[in-house]
Amino acid sequence: MGCINLKKNNRPPSPPDLETTIRAAIFIQKWYRRHQARREMQRRCNWQIFQNLEYASEQDQAELYKFFNDLIKHMPQAAGRKNQNQGSTHVSILDEKDELVEEFGDIVNAKIELPIRKNHIDLLIDVFRKKRGNRLHPKYVALILREAAKSLKQLPNISPVSTAVSQQVTVCGDLHGKLDDLLVVLHKNGLPSSSNPYVFNGDFVDRGKRGLEVLLLLLSLYLAFPQAVFLNRGNHEDSVMNARYGFIREVESKYPRNHKRLLAFIDEVYRWLPLGSVLNSRVLIVHGGFSDSTSLDLIKSIDRGKYVSILRPPLTDGEPLDKTEWQQIFDIMWSDPQATMGCVPNTLRGAGVWFGPDVTENFLQKHRLSYVIRSHECKPNGHEFMHDNKVITIFSASNYYAIGSNKGAYIRLNNQLMPHFVQYISAASQTKRLSFKQRMGIVESSALKELAVRMRDHRDELEDEFRKCDPKDSGCISITNWCVVMEKVTKLGLPWRLLRDKLAPGTDSQKVSYYRTLDLLDTDVILEAEADGTSVMDALYANKASLVAIFNIIDADNSGEITLDEFETAIDLLVAHMPGAYSKAAMLEKCRMMDLNGDGKVDLNEFLEAFRLSDLHRKEQQDENIRRRSTGRPSLAKTGSDAVALLADKISKNTLVVEHDIDPTDCEAKVIDPKKS
Numbered sequence: 306m307g308c309i310n311l312k313k314n315n316r317p318p319s320p321p322d323l324e325t326t327i328r329a330a331i332f333i334q335k336w337y338r339r340h341q342a343r344r345e346m347q348r349r350c351n352w353q354i355f356q357n358l359e360y361a362s363e364q365d366q367a368e369l370y371k372f373f374n375d376l377i378k379h380m381p382q383a384a385g386r387k388n389q390n391q392g393s394t395h396v397s398i399l400d401e402k403d404e405l406v407e408e409f410g411d412i413v414n415a416k417i418e419l420p421i422r423k424n425h426i427d428l429l430i431d432v433f434r435k436k437r438g439n440r441l442h443p444k445y446v447a448l449i450l451r452e453a454a455k456s457l458k459q460l461p462n463i464s465p466v467s468t469a470v471s472q473q474v475t476v477c478g479d480l481h482g483k484l485d486d487l488l489v490v491l492h493k494n495g496l497p498s499s500s501n502p503y504v505f506n507g508d509f510v511d512r513g514k515r516g517l518e519v520l521l522l523l524l525s526l527y528l529a530f531p532q533a534v535f536l537n538r539g540n541h542e543d544s545v546m547n548a549r550y551g552f553i554r555e556v557e558s559k560y561p562r563n564h565k566r567l568l569a570f571i572d573e574v575y576r577w578l579p580l581g582s583v584l585n586s587r588v589l590i591v592h593g594g595f596s597d598s599t600s601l602d603l604i605k606s607i608d609r610g611k612y613v614s615i616l617r618p619p620l621t622d623g624e625p626l627d628k629t630e631w632q633q634i635f636d637i638m639w640s641d642p643q644a645t646m647g648c649v650p651n652t653l654r655g656a657g658v659w660f661g662p663d664v665t666e667n668f669l670q671k672h673r674l675s676y677v678i679r680s681h682e683c684k685p686n687g688h689e690f691m692h693d694n695k696v697i698t699i700f701s702a703s704n705y706y707a708i709g710s711n712k713g714a715y716i717r718l719n720n721q722l723m724p725h726f727v728q729y730i731s732a733a734s735q736t737k738r739l740s741f742k743q744r745m746g747i748v749e750s751s752a753l754k755e756l757a758v759r760m761r762d763h764r765d766e767l768e769d770e771f772r773k774c775d776p777k778d779s780g781c782i783s784i785t786n787w788c789v790v791m792e793k794v795t796k797l798g799l800p801w802r803l804l805r806d807k808l809a810p811g812t813d814s815q816k817v818s819y820y821r822t823l824d825l826l827d828t829d830v831i832l833e834a835e836a837d838g839t840s841v842m843d844a845l846y847a848n849k850a851s852l853v854a855i856f857n858i859i860d861a862d863n864s865g866e867i868t869l870d871e872f873e874t875a876i877d878l879l880v881a882h883m884p885g886a887y888s889k890a891a892m893l894e895k896c897r898m899m900d901l902n903g904d905g906k907v908d909l910n911e912f913l914e915a916f917r918l919s920d921l922h923r924k925e926q927q928d929e930n931i932r933r934r935s936t937g938r939p940s941l942a943k944t945g946s947d948a949v950a951l952l953a954d955k956i957s958k959n960t961l962v963v964e965h966d967i968d969p970t971d972c973e974a975k976v977i978d979p980k981k982s
Contacts, residue, residue, distance in 0.1 A: 347749065350803050352685065354752040355706040357653075357797050358759055359683075362549075364655030367616070367639075398569055399454055405443045405563050417445040419452060421528040426496065429525055433484060433518040434967040443563040446521065450570035453524035456531065457577040462605050464535045464582040466504060466590075468720045471533075476504045476590060476716040478680035478687075478699035479539065482513020482552070485731040485967045486702050486713050487522065492969035493727065494715065497526055497533040504582050506680045506699065507539020507592035507638075511550035513702070517559060524574065538578035539592040539680070540638040540656075544568070545616040576613045580604060580637060587675045588722055594640035594679050594696070596658045597648040601672050604633055641682060642691045642698075662692040669695060675722060687714025688726050688977075703730045707751035714977075729974035753807055756799075757831045763794045764826055770794055771819040780820045787817040866906040 413432050417425055433439050468474055475494055480487055497503050505523055510516030527534040540546065547553045556571070557564040581591035581604070589601075607630055611619035615634060639657025643649075646661040660668075669676070676695040683705050689698045703713035714728045760767065770793065772778070774786040782790075787809065788801040809821045825831065859874070860867050 346803070350800055351710075351748050351752040354756050354799060354804075355710070356683070357799060358755050360653040361759070361797060364653065367655035399451055399573060405447060405566060408440070408443055408560055408562055410440070412440050412442050415441060415445070417441070417448060417525075419448070421449070421452075421525050423496065423529060426522075426525055426529055429522055430488065430491070433515070433522060434488060434969070439518070440559055441521070443560055443567065446517075446560070446567055447563075447570055449521050449524050449528070450567065450574055452528055454570065454573040454577055456528065457536070457574065457579070458610070460577070460579050462580045462607055462609050463601065464537075464579045465586075466502065466535055466582050466584045468585060468718070468722075471500045471502050472720045474502045474504060474584060474718050476506060476678055476699055476718065478506050478701040478715070479508035479683070480505070480513070480519050481508055481541070481702045481705065482510055482516030482519055482555075483702040483705070483713075483731070484513070484515035484518050484522075485969070486729075487519055488967055488969035489713075489729055489731050489972045489974070490701065490715055493729065493972070493974050494717070497530040499530075499533055502533040502535070504535045504584075504590050505537065506590055506678070507537045507578075508541045508680065509539070510552040510555075511541045511547060512705075514555065516552045516555055520571070520574075535582050536578055537581055537590065537592055538575065538638070540615065542575045542578055543614050543616055544572055544575070545614045572613050576610050578609075580607075580609060580634065583674075584718065585722060586673075588678060588718070589672070589674050590678045591637045592679065593636070593638045593657055593681045594642060594660055594677070595664075595668055596636040596640060596660060597664050597667070599633060599636055599668065603630070604637065607634065609634075639681075642679075642696045644691070662695075665692040665695055678716065683711055685711050687712045687728050688716070697724060699726075704732065706755075707748045708732070708735060710748050710751070726977040727974055728977050729972050731969075731972050733973040749807075754831070756797075756804075756808075757826055759797070760795060761826050761831060764823070766794050767791075767826075768819075768823055771823075775819070781816040781818050784815070784817055787819060787822075790819075864906075868906050872907070 415428050415432050417428075429441075432441065466474060475490075477487075477490060495501050503526075509520050509523055513519070523534075523536060527536055541550065541552075544553070553564075553568065556568055560567055581589060583589055612631075612634060613619075615638060619631060636657055639651065639654060641651060641654070641657065641659055642665070643659035643661050646663045648658050648660050648664045651657045651659050665677070668674075676697065678697045678699060680699055680701075682689075682698055682700065683702070684698055684700050687700050687703070690696070691698070697716070699714060699716050700711075701713045701715055703711060705711050705713075709730075712728050712730050714726050717725045717727065719725070767790065770790040771782060771787075774782040774790065784802065784805060787805065791801045791808075792798070805817060808825060809817045809819065810825075856867065859871055
């Protein structure tokens, strides 16, 4: 009887049961696909926020280059003469005696001496990987920077790299102060040697907190293995960029008593870094890309030492400035590939160009190259093929935007120039402890925090535009009007409808409470993040060399003073290119106010002080506006914006980072099949 029952239980399901099973399977499949689609939409939305904010920020900085360019166009004689005067301050710094003083706090007892060898590299890695007590004595920092600059000065603009001896070479992309990623690469791939050469393709510093350690370690590797380490310059090897994106502040905080001297040495390193590399005469390795007018022959002939900063006019020693030459360097540092044909200005970054597959094909044929390796763009998987696999992007900073936001990668090329990718993510143990939902929450919170900080720059303008759409002062407007205002004011090109629930939480499906958007911008976590950041004006004033260059160009008669007539000549350009600048009438009035003795002239000290006071006034006005708004409209509780407070709390918790000693073995890495890529 038991056997009979068993057979009955194993009978195939009847047609009604089979139909129910199929329906359930289809239902589960549809649910899973919707779930996956929502996850992918959320990931793409976060990625678009990060990338558009990054490009918009660089666009602000590129305005400085455009401003200089227009000044030089209108006052070329003054630019050439002033650059001649500037040049004298840079010639002998490498030969001057060090004027360093003792630093306060913990300085590690590690001795570095010339010539730098492998044992010094091991010592530096052991020191730098520690969370605390990782500062070298400033005299050793200066030693590494000075010797590296002297050695780099002897190199050509385009470094020749060969696999004849090594049979392979490794190419790394942007590191951006991520020391943990650099140590992962060296741990997985080995230290440089004659059989294991490296090309590091620029953007060593900025954004990350360990940029100085990354730079010093790379320069030490170059000094220890000069035939096996090739360093290319990126667009962030530039003091103007460093003032905006954190590296100058990092050096100041680590060496407060010696930072000016050390930054001067770092400028010397920047100006002598090669502009690119060519592997086996077949593969070009540059940081950004190229344009339809890029000529490698011209780039090879440029005196790169003139370009202490790419965003400021070069040192010309009195000769007329060659803007074509300047543009050549700008294009290879700042350009990006595009899927469509042609070569057009890169409006997202505000500098360089977008180059299409036709431009790539012509460039490769013209210079007899097989393909190009470039960096400059963060990619979710650390690398990307474009233009029929003839343009490869490599990005080596994992967790770039937030923990879990992206993987890093490096390329190993064999003697046949076949690329093999190694993909990795550092601090893997931190990621493993988090669920997928937690990882997405961290990435999303970081994206919203960056976006809110950017929106605070336009806080008053947003409120004015919202109120225009709300004549009854109800505090609510339609979703369409909210989206239109957000895009009109920020110009970020983001999917605002998808972001509505995040930036105006707790509102219904038909209306948006714009008070909640404004409340979010006024929360402590966003205000603190804004204070930690650096505005364009902050960066410009901190990097006084840019302001001095502007002053010198405007001072057309080389008198050391700007007359009102000279100032008026340049005022239209100032208004057009300086973010947040005053109107022409207001700027002229400001110049008259700087003229304390009433002689109609302004000297350099008065000019610099005006920028500092203007920015101070701007910040005070922002604080006053916050106080005024807090008393002029309902509070969070009265508007029912508890959701705003919860969101701010979530952002604060999810963006908290706990620092540990760096463990290069704490990583996940895998080799990617180039055919599958």
